[in-house]
Amino acid sequence: MPERYAGLAFLFGLISVLAFPPFGYSFLALLALVGLFWLWATKAHTGVQAFKFGLWFGLGQFGLGVSWLFSSVYFYSDVGLIAAIFIVIGFVLLLALFPALAGGLARWLHPAHSPTSYASWLFLCLTLPASWVLFELVRAHSFGGLPFLLIGGSQLNDLLDGFLPILGVFGVGFLLALMAGLLVSLWLTRWFVIGVVGLISLSLSAWFLQKVDWVAPTAEPVKVALVQGNIAQDIKWQASRFVPMVRDYVALTRENWDADLIVWPETAIPGYYDQASRLVLRNLIREAMASDKDVLVGAISRVPETDIYYNAMINLRDDSQQYHKRHLVMFGEYYPFAGLLKSLADRLGFPFSQFSAGALDQPMMQLAGHSVGVSICFEMMFGAELARDVAQARYFVTTSNDAWFAHTFEPAQLRHESQLRARELGREIARATNTGYTVIIDTKGQIKYEIPAYEVGVLRGYIQPYQGITPYARWTNWPVWLSVLLILAYMSWRKYRR
Numbered sequence: 001m002p003e004r005y006a007g008l009a010f011l012f013g014l015i016s017v018l019a020f021p022p023f024g025y026s027f028l029a030l031l032a033l034v035g036l037f038w039l040w041a042t043k044a045h046t047g048v049q050a051f052k053f054g055l056w057f058g059l060g061q062f063g064l065g066v067s068w069l070f071s072s073v074y075f076y077s078d079v080g081l082i083a084a085i086f087i088v089i090g091f092v093l094l095l096a097l098f099p100a101l102a103g104g105l106a107r108w109l110h111p112a113h114s115p116t117s118y119a120s121w122l123f124l125c126l127t128l129p130a131s132w133v134l135f136e137l138v139r140a141h142s143f144g145g146l147p148f149l150l151i152g153g154s155q156l157n158d159l160l161d162g163f164l165p166i167l168g169v170f171g172v173g174f175l176l177a178l179m180a181g182l183l184v185s186l187w188l189t190r191w192f193v194i195g196v197v198g199l200i201s202l203s204l205s206a207w208f209l210q211k212v213d214w215v216a217p218t219a220e221p222v223k224v225a226l227v228q229g230n231i232a233q234d235i236k237w238q239a240s241r242f243v244p245m246v247r248d249y250v251a252l253t254r255e256n257w258d259a260d261l262i263v264w265p266e267t268a269i270p271g272y273y274d275q276a277s278r279l280v281l282r283n284l285i286r287e288a289m290a291s292d293k294d295v296l297v298g299a300i301s302r303v304p305e306t307d308i309y310y311n312a313m314i315n316l317r318d319d320s321q322q323y324h325k326r327h328l329v330m331f332g333e334y335y336p337f338a339g340l341l342k343s344l345a346d347r348l349g350f351p352f353s354q355f356s357a358g359a360l361d362q363p364m365m366q367l368a369g370h371s372v373g374v375s376i377c378f379e380m381m382f383g384a385e386l387a388r389d390v391a392q393a394r395y396f397v398t399t400s401n402d403a404w405f406a407h408t409f410e411p412a413q414l415r416h417e418s419q420l421r422a423r424e425l426g427r428e429i430a431r432a433t434n435t436g437y438t439v440i441i442d443t444k445g446q447i448k449y450e451i452p453a454y455e456v457g458v459l460r461g462y463i464q465p466y467q468g469i470t471p472y473a474r475w476t477n478w479p480v481w482l483s484v485l486l487i488l489a490y491m492s493w494r495k496y497r498r
Contacts, residue, residue, distance in 0.1 A: 005043045009053040012036050013060025013099075019154035020065065021412035029154035032057075033180035037128050040103050041120070041188060047108040054103030058096025065149045066092065068408035076233050076404055095146060098139040099132070106131035109491045121191045122491070124184050125198070129177035130487035133170055137481060140170075140382075144330035147381045148413075151176055153420050156445050160202075162209025164423045164445075165470035168383055170480045175202060215426035215443060215468035218394065222368045224440070225259035226432035226459040227252050228451060229268060233403035236434075237270050245270065246280045252458055253284065253295060259460065260368035262295045263432040266311070266376050266399040269299035273314055281316065288317040294367045298376070298399050308356045313365075313374050313399060321365050323374040324358025327382060360388075370394040370465050373427070377401065380431075381417045383424045384476035390425050391473075394465035401434040411437045411453065419445040426470040428463045 012035040019029035036057050044050035069091055074084035109131075110123040132151075140147035152173030155161055160172045167175070179202060182195045189195075229249055235241050246269055253262050269276050276299060277285060288295045294317050301312035301322055310324035311333060330336065333355040364371040373393035375386060377400040386396070398418055402411040415437040422429045423445035431439050436453025440461045449461035 003052075005039055006052065006056045009036065009039055009056035010060040012039075013057040013062075014064055016057075016061050016151070016154075017065040017149065019151075020149055020409075021416045022409060026154045026156075026158040029151055030176060030180055030183075032061075033132075033151065033177055034183050036099075036103075037124060037177075037180050037184045038187075040107060040128060041124055041184060044103065044107055047104045050103035050107035051100045054100035055096050058099040059092060061099070061149060062092045062095040065409065065413075066095065068405045068410035068413075071406070071408050071410075072404040094143070095139070095148065098135040102128075102131045102135040105134075105488075109488065109495055117189070118191070119494070121185050121189045121194070122494075124181040124189070125178060125195075126181075126487050127491050128181050129174050130484040130491075132177045133174045133480065134484045134488065136173055137170055137477065137484070145327065145378075145382060153416065156416070156420055156423060160206050161423065161445070162206050162212065164420065165212075165214050165426060165472055166209065167480060168424050168472040168477060169420055170477050171472075174480060174484065178202070214470040215466045217464050218467040219370070219465045221462035221464045222370065222395070223258070223260045224368075224430050224459075224461060224463050225253075225256035225262045226430060226438050226440075227256075227262065227264050227268070228433060228436065228438045228455070228457050228459065229265065230435050230454060230456045231403065232435075233401075233406070236267075236401075236403065242271055243280050246276060248456075249297075250281070250284050252456075254287075256458055256460065257287075257291060257293060260294070261397075261430075262293065263397055263399065263430060264295075264297040265432050265434040266298040266313075266401040267300065268297055268434065271300060273297075273299035273301050273312065273319070274304075277319065285316045285319075293317060296365075296367065296374075296397065296399075298401075309354075310358055311355050311376055312358075313376065313397075315365065315367070323362060323365060323376075325355070325376040325379065326358045326360060326362075327379045327385060328355055328357050329378050364389065364392050367397070372397055374398070377414070380414065380421055383421050383472070386421055387425060387473045387476050390427060390469055393427060394467065395463050396421070396425075396427050396429045397432070398429060399432045402437065403435045406435050406454070411435070415439060419447070424470065424472045426468060426473065427466055430463050432459075 012032045015028050016032035018025045039053045040050050044053055070088045073079050073087050106127045109127055136150055150169050152169040155172050160175050163172050182198045186195045249264055249268055294315055296313050296315055298313055301310040313323045315321040365374050371392045373389035373396040375398045380398050418429050418431050419441050422441040426443050429441045438451055438459045439447050440449040440463055442448050451457045451459045
């Protein structure tokens with residue numbers, strides 16, 4: 001009975017997590033896909049059975065991989081233990097539906113054939129990879145974006161790394177799934193030679209592409225200082241801690257006036273910028289203007305006499321330079337059906353507020369003499385959205401407050417996303433965080449400078465401006481979308497032709 005193999009599918013899902021930080025055994029991503037594809041090809045005889053195997057795989061992958069959600073929901077959101085458990089289970093089930101649907105669709109498109117037939121080879125090497133990546137793409141664009149543990153991300157600084165600046169994480173995910181299908185085909189089909197040739201060709205191409213430089217440095221390196229305050233989440237929003245926290249950041253900033261650019265983390269100022277600028281920041285703003293130094297700080301920006309609030313990064317030297325977060329986190333920063341919820345809250349006398357999304361066409365910030373792309377936290381997971389800034393941006397600055405997920409997998413996973421974006425987009429990235437994984441990343445996705453996590457400190461280093469544009473930054477995910485849809489359309493045609 002296929003149900004006997006559900007535990008094996010779950011195990012393969014668990015194994016896939018070990019391919020990502022903080023573990024980093026990238027070869028296990030290929031092993032996990034080989035195992036899942038073998039189950040889909042040999043033990044799932046119907047679309048429903050393939051759906052179940054994919055569901056169990058997803059429960060293993062996301063049950064372990066996004067276990068960090070429990071930390072923020074239970075410890076920092078005033079939610080009881082039972083409610084927190086059910087919220088996390090619901091979230092994991094939602095994510096697990098996507099690999100389940102991938103398996104169900106692929107199996108439905110595969111007509112009954114001998115396991116050694118050409119149709120079975122196409123199923124392994126085209127239908128399964130295309131279906132897998134299609135539902136990763138759909139997941140990344142669903143419910144505000146759920147791009148967690150995309151399988152192609154495991155290949156940073158590994159075998160398929162050279163394809164990241166060309167095809168991005170989704171394209172690399174397709175190639176990794178193709179390799180998995182080819183490996184399974186060596187075992188199950190008669191098309192051994194084609195499988196071997198395909199694997200060798202992919203490996204040689206990846207090796208060659210790792211040596212290609214798509215962008216070139218321009219101008220002198222910029223000296224940066226990234227301030228890491230290490231403020232615990234349970235005290236961050238206490239009114240009595242507001243002034244002492246900001247003063248700590250001010251003191252660390254004054255120790256680093258020799259830097260060209262100083263960056264504070266996301267919401268390092270836990271309140272409204274207009275209030276802080278008149279009070280605790282007043283002298284520092286004067287010093288920044290007098291010394292002509294750019295100091296980028298995280299705060300809440302608001303439009304006076306309205307209900308419009310932004311999660312923002314603001315330049316103290318010239319506060320007309322502001323970046324407002326464009327891609328917000330559902331339930332964390334905004335709510336679906338907000339108009340209805342606000343009307344209901346007003347009737348019941350409850351307070352209701354949410355962040356507004358920043359405009360897509362915000363002007364580039366000018367920091368330390370260069371146009372700079374800025375992003376906040378969750379936005380670093382969306383390479384196609386950041387790509388629109390690459391043509392003008394000489395480097396990127398991203399900030400985060402990972403105290404919500406301290407001492408879990410999440411901070412390492414989000415740092416990894418910044419490394420992927422640097423590789424995809426061909427720009428160095430300075431990442432300033434509250435509690436750790438404060439780093440400067442080069443265009444190969446390698447960490448140039450870092451300081452210990454969960455300590456107060458300042459990361460001092462140099463970030464190199466770059467010019468030029470990678471193929472991925474130019475075309476983003478459209479080639480992958482087109483390819484997987486064409487493959488699945490072709491397989492649909494083959495099915496109905498019979």
